[in-house]
Amino acid sequence: MSTLEIKDLHVSIDTEQGTKEILKGVSLTIRTGETHAIMGPNGSGKSTLASTIAGHPRYNVTSGTITLDGEDVLAMSVDERARAGMFLAMQYPVEVPGVSMTNFLRTAKTAIDGEAPKLRTWTKDVKAAMAQLRIDADFTQRNVNEGFSGGEKKRVEILQLELFKPKFAILDETDSGLDVDALKVVSEGVNRAHAEGNMGTLLITHYTRILRYIKPDFVHVFVDGQVVEEGGPELADRLEEEGYDRYATGAGAATIAAADAAAQA
Amino acid sequence: MTDITTEKARIGAPSAQPFINGFTEEGESLSPLNAAESKSPLAGEAVKRHSHGGGVGVPDSSRAGRLTSYKLADFKPLTGMEEDWRFTPLKRLRGLHTEVLNGAAPSVSVTAPDNVIVETVGRDDRRIGSAAIPEDRVSANAWENFTEATVITVPAEVQADGEVSVLLTGQGTAASAQHVVIVAEKFSKSVVVLDHQGTAVVSENIEILVEDGAQLTVISLQEWNDDAVHASSQQAKLGRDAKFKHIVVSLGGDLVRVTPSARFTAPGAEAELFGLYFADAGQHLEQRLFVDHAVANCKSNVLYKGALQGRNAHTVWVGDVLIRKEAEGTDTYEANRNLVLTDGARADSVPNLEIETGLIAGAGHASATGRFDDQHLFYLMARGIPEEVARRLVVRGFLNEIIQKIKVPAIEERLTAAVERELAATNH
Numbered sequence A: 001m002s003t004l005e006i007k008d009l010h011v012s013i014d015t016e017q018g019t020k021e022i023l024k025g026v027s028l029t030i031r032t033g034e035t036h037a038i039m040g041p042n043g044s045g046k047s048t049l050a051s052t053i054a055g056h057p058r059y060n061v062t063s064g065t066i067t068l069d070g071e072d073v074l075a076m077s078v079d080e081r082a083r084a085g086m087f088l089a090m091q092y093p094v095e096v097p098g099v100s101m102t103n104f105l106r107t108a109k110t111a112i113d114g115e116a117p118k119l120r121t122w123t124k125d126v127k128a129a130m131a132q133l134r135i136d137a138d139f140t141q142r143n144v145n146e147g148f149s150g151g152e153k154k155r156v157e158i159l160q161l162e163l164f165k166p167k168f169a170i171l172d173e174t175d176s177g178l179d180v181d182a183l184k185v186v187s188e189g190v191n192r193a194h195a196e197g198n199m200g201t202l203l204i205t206h207y208t209r210i211l212r213y214i215k216p217d218f219v220h221v222f223v224d225g226q227v228v229e230e231g232g233p234e235l236a237d238r239l240e241e242e243g244y245d246r247y248a249t250g251a252g253a254a255t256i257a258a259a260d261a262a263a264q265a
Numbered sequence B: 001m002t003d004i005t006t007e008k009a010r011i012g013a014p015s016a017q018p019f020i021n022g023f024t025e026e027g028e029s030l031s032p033l034n035a036a037e038s039k040s041p042l043a044g045e046a047v048k049r050h051s052h053g054g055g056v057g058v059p060d061s062s063r064a065g066r067l068t069s070y071k072l073a074d075f076k077p078l079t080g081m082e083e084d085w086r087f088t089p090l091k092r093l094r095g096l097h098t099e100v101l102n103g104a105a106p107s108v109s110v111t112a113p114d115n116v117i118v119e120t121v122g123r124d125d126r127r128i129g130s131a132a133i134p135e136d137r138v139s140a141n142a143w144e145n146f147t148e149a150t151v152i153t154v155p156a157e158v159q160a161d162g163e164v165s166v167l168l169t170g171q172g173t174a175a176s177a178q179h180v181v182i183v184a185e186k187f188s189k190s191v192v193v194l195d196h197q198g199t200a201v202v203s204e205n206i207e208i209l210v211e212d213g214a215q216l217t218v219i220s221l222q223e224w225n226d227d228a229v230h231a232s233s234q235q236a237k238l239g240r241d242a243k244f245k246h247i248v249v250s251l252g253g254d255l256v257r258v259t260p261s262a263r264f265t266a267p268g269a270e271a272e273l274f275g276l277y278f279a280d281a282g283q284h285l286e287q288r289l290f291v292d293h294a295v296a297n298c299k300s301n302v303l304y305k306g307a308l309q310g311r312n313a314h315t316v317w318v319g320d321v322l323i324r325k326e327a328e329g330t331d332t333y334e335a336n337r338n339l340v341l342t343d344g345a346r347a348d349s350v351p352n353l354e355i356e357t358g359l360i361a362g363a364g365h366a367s368a369t370g371r372f373d374d375q376h377l378f379y380l381m382a383r384g385i386p387e388e389v390a391r392r393l394v395v396r397g398f399l400n401e402i403i404q405k406i407k408v409p410a411i412e413e414r415l416t417a418a419v420e421r422e423l424a425a426t427n428h
């Protein structure tokens, strides 16, 4: 049982116009076995949160903490975070020239486990996981993400999720750019990883579509770098109907609650 | 790869452009040493040029129209404006284009299987000029100045057991001339390794004759010391059904400029031209190749890959492939890929495909220069891979594609180790 705890996180980036604050005090606790959905409009800072957890150097944490079972995640380098059990499925997976998938997967697995996987079982595992995600076998010979379609890149992210078995998976818009069939295939992958019982999931999405296949325990609505509303799966259904319009930029949770009360009166 | 810049190939030449400086309609003049040889390996007259609408960038003449001559005097002094010298820092040639090349040439030591013949011959040997003719001033300068040549002959139908290893060790910084002739006789099969080491300032002509049905691999390794300057023309002439594989590996030296060519003289032949280069701070590594599809039904495949790191690391790749009117049924592909590892390095890449007949099996080219940047690093590190391992993974994987083509285990191992050393230098 592990806990990933984010407390009052403030994050800014350096732009040509100066420093820009993107996350304005985010708090979130995820435990093994839980699935949290973070939903929010474009530009609200969802990817910033994901990248900050993973340790992308562009994002500066100005205050707040991230801990994994009490360990200071912010003090860890990017690779240390991954080895500690964090996994970020990226919104835009990067193409890496010159490195074959086979080589990449084996090197990463070795780094994460601290020892090389047994060759025979590993090859078998990779093959099986690829087949389940409907990824062609010849992808292992191709360079990491190079020339993959958007949907193929997302599947390959989930392939890694299944093979690396992290403690916490952060899925940044894994659903975007997928057709319905691919969405199902990818969701099944996430659910399989989840079913092993050792993983907590932070599912970032703009749309509710993926929540039909991956059931969240908690839903957090993210607007302008803050969580403005939290609830159970029913909140997602509401967002599906009403969209984000009622969360005017800058509106805090309290304002929303008041507006809701007024609407119901 | 993110951040890819794909240079648009210049296919053909804009027909309104004048010929390059120094071109004369008479073109070539045959070596006085070789009066008996009535036909040069180049198909003489300028071939009608052809534009496929690609014509962008600096005007270029058809490769077919380039001046070739055994006489230094036929080549004008270099200004650096010439199409084929425009990337080369002439100042760093250390006199290869201006001096009499009478310094001590790199010593030659050949280790060969018993069934291969190795000779040292004078300038009047009949095999001199059998496969090559200088195409630039530096090459002609060496031709005019070399005193003796090494001739390696793989006799007809001989399968050389083990590779022929030619160790060329630089003898210092006096500008010098070198000449090597490799003859793979009919139906022979062999691998020749030219291993350049030490310190030298040398212009070198390597003539390669691949006779009918012969299979020859030539591997030219440039692992010079940091101060070496090396210009090497490596021209191959291919007979019917010949199979030729040429691999250039340039790692060491201040300035290394290799100009390999493969000329088809009869149908059914195949040429593979591969290259690997790794330029560090301040190094200039240049490769300009030419594949001359002068006859029908030949195949060529070109792949050069380069890595660059450090300030003012500069690499140049120019790939001229000419499919002449006669060369129906040609199948050709050329590609160059560069990986820039740090700021301040520059890779120039120019594929030139000239097609004078529509009746070909295939013709293609590709050129891409990618950067190993923070995004790549982040992605690999986000999967638990430490930074150093990530960097090595990328470069090793990238260059390994060429190393694997060498198929001489001892050399593959040596180059893998050499690439690791180059990588280790990144940190310093």
Ligand SMILES: Nc1ncnc2c1ncn2[C@@H]1O[C@H](COP(=O)(O)OP(=O)(O)OP(=O)(O)O)[C@@H](O)[C@H]1O
Residues within 6 Å of the ligand: A013, A015, A022, A040, A041, A042, A043, A044, A045, A046, A047, A048, A049, A058, A091, A173, A206
């Ligand atoms: N490198 C950057 N330079 C300038 N602005 C940036 C940069 N990265 C993020 N931002 C800005 O920070 C804000 C949050 O961006 P982020 O990508 O985190 O949003 P998001 O919620 O993931 O959006 P989307 O739904 O489009 O993926 C946006 O206003 C964005 O323009």
Ligand SMILES: [Mg+2]
Residues within 6 Å of the ligand: A046, A047, A048, A091, A172, A173
């Ligand atoms: Mg995003």
